[in-house]
Amino acid sequence: MSRRAATSLRKLTARPIAGPSTRCFSSTTLIPEEPAHPSVHTDKVPGPKGHAASQGINKIQDSRTHVVVADYNKSSGNYLVDADGNVLLDVFAQISSIALGYNVPELLEVARSDEFVHAVMNRPALGSFPPVQWEEWLNTGLMKTAPKGLDNLMTTLCGSSANENAFKAAFMAYRARERGQTDFTKEELDSCMVNAKPGSPDLTVLSFKSGFHGRLFGSLSATRSKAIHKVDIPAFDWPVAPFPELKYPLEEHVKENEAEEKRCLEEYEQILVQSKTTRPVAAVIIEPVLSEGGDKHASPAYFRSLRQIAKKHGAYFIVDEVQTGVGATGKFWAHEHWGLQAGEEPDFVTFSKKMQASGVFHKAETRPSAPYRIYGTWMGDPVRALQARKIIELIEKHGLVQHTQAQGTSLASALTSMFRSQSMVENLRGINEGTFLSWDFSTASLRDSFLGHMRKNGVQMGGCGERSVRLRPMLTFGEKHQEILLDAVQSSLKGL
Amino acid sequence: MSRRAATSLRKLTARPIAGPSTRCFSSTTLIPEEPAHPSVHTDKVPGPKGHAASQGINKIQDSRTHVVVADYNKSSGNYLVDADGNVLLDVFAQISSIALGYNVPELLEVARSDEFVHAVMNRPALGSFPPVQWEEWLNTGLMKTAPKGLDNLMTTLCGSSANENAFKAAFMAYRARERGQTDFTKEELDSCMVNAKPGSPDLTVLSFKSGFHGRLFGSLSATRSKAIHKVDIPAFDWPVAPFPELKYPLEEHVKENEAEEKRCLEEYEQILVQSKTTRPVAAVIIEPVLSEGGDKHASPAYFRSLRQIAKKHGAYFIVDEVQTGVGATGKFWAHEHWGLQAGEEPDFVTFSKKMQASGVFHKAETRPSAPYRIYGTWMGDPVRALQARKIIELIEKHGLVQHTQAQGTSLASALTSMFRSQSMVENLRGINEGTFLSWDFSTASLRDSFLGHMRKNGVQMGGCGERSVRLRPMLTFGEKHQEILLDAVQSSLKGL
Numbered sequence: 001m002s003r004r005a006a007t008s009l010r011k012l013t014a015r016p017i018a019g020p021s022t023r024c025f026s027s028t029t030l031i032p033e034e035p036a037h038p039s040v041h042t043d044k045v046p047g048p049k050g051h052a053a054s055q056g057i058n059k060i061q062d063s064r065t066h067v068v069v070a071d072y073n074k075s076s077g078n079y080l081v082d083a084d085g086n087v088l089l090d091v092f093a094q095i096s097s098i099a100l101g102y103n104v105p106e107l108l109e110v111a112r113s114d115e116f117v118h119a120v121m122n123r124p125a126l127g128s129f130p131p132v133q134w135e136e137w138l139n140t141g142l143m144k145t146a147p148k149g150l151d152n153l154m155t156t157l158c159g160s161s162a163n164e165n166a167f168k169a170a171f172m173a174y175r176a177r178e179r180g181q182t183d184f185t186k187e188e189l190d191s192c193m194v195n196a197k198p199g200s201p202d203l204t205v206l207s208f209k210s211g212f213h214g215r216l217f218g219s220l221s222a223t224r225s226k227a228i229h230k231v232d233i234p235a236f237d238w239p240v241a242p243f244p245e246l247k248y249p250l251e252e253h254v255k256e257n258e259a260e261e262k263r264c265l266e267e268y269e270q271i272l273v274q275s276k277t278t279r280p281v282a283a284v285i286i287e288p289v290l291s292e293g294g295d296k297h298a299s300p301a302y303f304r305s306l307r308q309i310a311k312k313h314g315a316y317f318i319v320d321e322v323q324t325g326v327g328a329t330g331k332f333w334a335h336e337h338w339g340l341q342a343g344e345e346p347d348f349v350t351f352s353k354k355m356q357a358s359g360v361f362h363k364a365e366t367r368p369s370a371p372y373r374i375y376g377t378w379m380g381d382p383v384r385a386l387q388a389r390k391i392i393e394l395i396e397k398h399g400l401v402q403h404t405q406a407q408g409t410s411l412a413s414a415l416t417s418m419f420r421s422q423s424m425v426e427n428l429r430g431i432n433e434g435t436f437l438s439w440d441f442s443t444a445s446l447r448d449s450f451l452g453h454m455r456k457n458g459v460q461m462g463g464c465g466e467r468s469v470r471l472r473p474m475l476t477f478g479e480k481h482q483e484i485l486l487d488a489v490q491s492s493l494k495g496l
Numbered sequence: 497m498s499r500r501a502a503t504s505l506r507k508l509t510a511r512p513i514a515g516p517s518t519r520c521f522s523s524t525t526l527i528p529e530e531p532a533h534p535s536v537h538t539d540k541v542p543g544p545k546g547h548a549a550s551q552g553i554n555k556i557q558d559s560r561t562h563v564v565v566a567d568y569n570k571s572s573g574n575y576l577v578d579a580d581g582n583v584l585l586d587v588f589a590q591i592s593s594i595a596l597g598y599n600v601p602e603l604l605e606v607a608r609s610d611e612f613v614h615a616v617m618n619r620p621a622l623g624s625f626p627p628v629q630w631e632e633w634l635n636t637g638l639m640k641t642a643p644k645g646l647d648n649l650m651t652t653l654c655g656s657s658a659n660e661n662a663f664k665a666a667f668m669a670y671r672a673r674e675r676g677q678t679d680f681t682k683e684e685l686d687s688c689m690v691n692a693k694p695g696s697p698d699l700t701v702l703s704f705k706s707g708f709h710g711r712l713f714g715s716l717s718a719t720r721s722k723a724i725h726k727v728d729i730p731a732f733d734w735p736v737a738p739f740p741e742l743k744y745p746l747e748e749h750v751k752e753n754e755a756e757e758k759r760c761l762e763e764y765e766q767i768l769v770q771s772k773t774t775r776p777v778a779a780v781i782i783e784p785v786l787s788e789g790g791d792k793h794a795s796p797a798y799f800r801s802l803r804q805i806a807k808k809h810g811a812y813f814i815v816d817e818v819q820t821g822v823g824a825t826g827k828f829w830a831h832e833h834w835g836l837q838a839g840e841e842p843d844f845v846t847f848s849k850k851m852q853a854s855g856v857f858h859k860a861e862t863r864p865s866a867p868y869r870i871y872g873t874w875m876g877d878p879v880r881a882l883q884a885r886k887i888i889e890l891i892e893k894h895g896l897v898q899h900t901q902a903q904g905t906s907l908a909s910a911l912t913s914m915f916r917s918q919s920m921v922e923n924l925r926g927i928n929e930g931t932f933l934s935w936d937f938s939t940a941s942l943r944d945s946f947l948g949h950m951r952k953n954g955v956q957m958g959g960c961g962e963r964s965v966r967l968r969p970m971l972t973f974g975e976k977h978q979e980i981l982l983d984a985v986q987s988s989l990k991g992l
Contacts, residue, residue: 193720216660377655
């Protein structure tokens with residue numbers, strides 16, 4: 001990492017978390033016109049206009065997954081306005097992909113700048129014709145967030161392709177290590193053209209039960225969240241390792257959870273060892289919190305062991321921070337919670353969502369051996385890099401990672417108290433991980449009913465896994481939003 | 497297709513090609529400040545500033561694929577300005593991805609509009625929270641170009657993911673047809689979670705030798721252009737069929753070419769038949785011109801047969817128009833050249849590049865059976881849909897498809913004359929396909945040397961295949977650009 005990037009990262013991540021920091025930042029600093037509270041005036045959300053809009057879209061695109069059709073012009077900060085004019089506190093944030101809020105004036109100003117306007121309408125093929133400002137845009141933006149030890153960046157257009165580019169780089173680096181100084185053989189070059197060995201090798205990516213890494217053919221082969229995402233789609237015969245099923249509250253299940261993590265680590269190592277003689281594991285991919293699969297957590301010690309065991313058996317280690325990255329867990333990158341030592345850092349860290357730009361941080365040693373091996377027309381998008389730059393600047397300026405950590409602490413504490421007397425709710429988790437909180441209901445239908453009540457009570461929240469709900473508020477979520485959220489949770493639980 | 501879309505498509509495609517139409521449109525109509533000619537003032541292109549910029553970027557990203565670092569603020573219309581201030585006539589257009597030109601004032605105006613500014617900074621999860629304007633934006637934009645019979649649209653972020661979404665939809669539709677009315681079995685749902693049969697079926701996508709369909713794991717398995725794109729990357733064991741190697745000029749090799757196409761069709765059908773009992777082909781994917789693989793063409797009759805044979809054997813037919821789409825071949829979609837009858841239309845048409853938006857046009861019958869089967873966070877990008885809408889409007893308003901067809905005719909004629917006395921150049925092709933022209937040199941190094949001379953002579957042109965060059969000018973390429981291009985080709989050939 002360049003010295004400049006390293007210094008900036010420390011600024012983003014190493015500030016002491018002051019007790020009263022929740023009081024230092026208010027979302028109205030960034031979004032002066034944010035509404036004071038939700039307001040719902042239709043009997044159900046979505047209302048009639050929302051339904052009509054969905055029906056219109058459904059002539060062209062599947063609308064069965066619509067939650068609400070939104071009026072983004074009227075939305076502001078933490079509040080999403082729907083087609084019927086309902087104002088909802090949004091703690092799902094476009095599946096965890098809005099960092100600061102809707103219509104943040106300083107972001108709109110960036111979009112109106114000449115720099116941005118020229119960048120959006122003159123989209124370059126970045127690999128061959130990059131803009132003269134590209135180095136500067138990266139160094140003053142995305143590179144400021146480069147995880148320790150990872151000073152190279154492949155930009156992409158989405159999280160799935162970030163993961164797949166990490167897979168490709170890992171496969172190439174793995175084969176390069178095996179191959180040594182020699183070049184590709186003619187047999188390799190010929191056989192890969194018919195998708196056969198040795199040119200198309202039988203290498204694998206190991207992923208974890210309940211993990212989600214995307215929906216393209218490589219990333220979907222590593223995804224293990226829900227059958228409906230995978231059924232009928234051909235998949236690579238790649239291995240899956242168990243992920244710990246921890247019991248909550250953690251402090252009451254210390255020994256069981258340790259045993260569960262140990263069991264999972266042993267089985268994971270066994271797969272790595274056994275596959276060596278059949279289809280070696282070139283890379284291991286893991287999310288710091290298995291989000292789409294149900295917000296599954298494990299201890300920092302477990303993740304450190306995962307990383308060490310991967311290294312021991314020669315597998316590259318990919319941390320998928322697409323959902324966990326950019327501050328919501330109270331660290332800029334969630335894997336900073338793990339306490340990895342120098343030399344133990346991940347080989348690849350992938351990102352997307354709240355960063356708006358997508359890509360892979362990696363080490364110079366995993367650059368492909370020859371040009372054009374990882375390449376494409378666009379290879380990222382300069383306007384998303386410019387947007388990311390401003391988001392990063394505002395996060396840093398307003399101390400929003402620390403703010404979110406403090407918000408998470410008080411929110412977790414309030415929810416813990418509230419849920420003490422609630423038999424319907426269990427497994428509150430994510431404590432000490434910012435606002436990245438979740439809990440379970442006993443059934444999926446109860447969960448879905450709760451989410452409907454929340455919407456009617458003015459809060460847009462999301463589900464995950466089979467029967468979980470997840471909080472994914474923006475980084476500008478503050479005390480006043482917390483009060484509204486807690487009231488809505490209480491009312492919605494009563495309404496069930 | 498909606499009536500409105502059908503009517504608009506006719507406007508885009510069915511205007512008679514008037515003889516003098518090359519004189520009707522001048523690029524200065526759209527781009528008043530376009531330079532009059534190239535100007536190169538460094539000894540080589542790129543010059544010292546370009547090299548320095550590449551070295552700077554290389555600290556972060558691989559710069560070995562850089563051609564020139566560009567100054568997009570200064571570029572205009574058909575002219576790309578590089579870091580050293582050289583002004584190059586750009587007939588490669590960011591690997592065929594710029595439709596109208598750099599800094600087209602009417603496009604910059606769209607980028608400055610409130611509608612656009614709000615859309616770019618409030619990026620929705622389109623599958624769940626689409627904007628209220630989404631139906632309108634699609635109907636007044638992308639849907640106006642929907643190929644006949646394909647009235648559904650999946651939006652994506654790039655061409656590779658467009659192709660992979662088409663694959664997924666084809667696999668699902670294929671299995672749904674086999675399955676009939678029954679739901680997924682428990683065995684299917686369980687087995688797909690470990691990437692095993694029957695849930696992860698042994699179905700395949702058939703592609704063609706020299707085809708290029710992207711670089712993610714599914715699309716790369718169908719890509720057959722160059723070994724360096726594929727080596728070391730695990731691939732699905734999918735079949736490849738031969739693509740005709742036509743001889744030029746076509747009129748001198750009628751019988752041989754017919755025999756070659758017949759041979760290829762027979763082998764293709766044989767693969768479809770033989771695979772039925774092993775790993776059935778669920779989909780066939782083909783580019784109308786195999787571009788990256790060396791600009792390989794075949795006759796409309798060949799493509800009609802491909803489509804008919806796919807249908808006969810139950811395989812879905814995907815036309816990859818990522819590079820060929822949006823007017824450059826003298827039709828809005830290149831597959832319009834084939835003369836397919838009603839009922840013979842493709843099942844899927846994928847697009848990206850010049851459209852700036854990416855996606856898949858398809859039929860309602862290939863919508864997945866259940867929600868969330870084809871889904872993701874962003875599922876396209878509203879700002880690229882808005883950009884596409886304006887591009888489509890300007891193409892229509894200025895008759896740029898017809899203009900490009902006429903330009904292609906005169907350019908092909910001039911090149912044919914010029915090459916008559918040239919022994920270094922062979923296989924001029926793409927005649928009657930707009931400006932989508934290409935030719936071969938005897939060796940790759942001669943080709944590369946030619947491209948260097950062209951740059952020094954003020955023209956940025958691209959290569960493809962082993963020893964080909966391809967013209968991929970914008971749709972605003974006109975008579976004055978043609979003169980400059982022809983002069984540069986002549987000088988560069990002399991310089992070899």
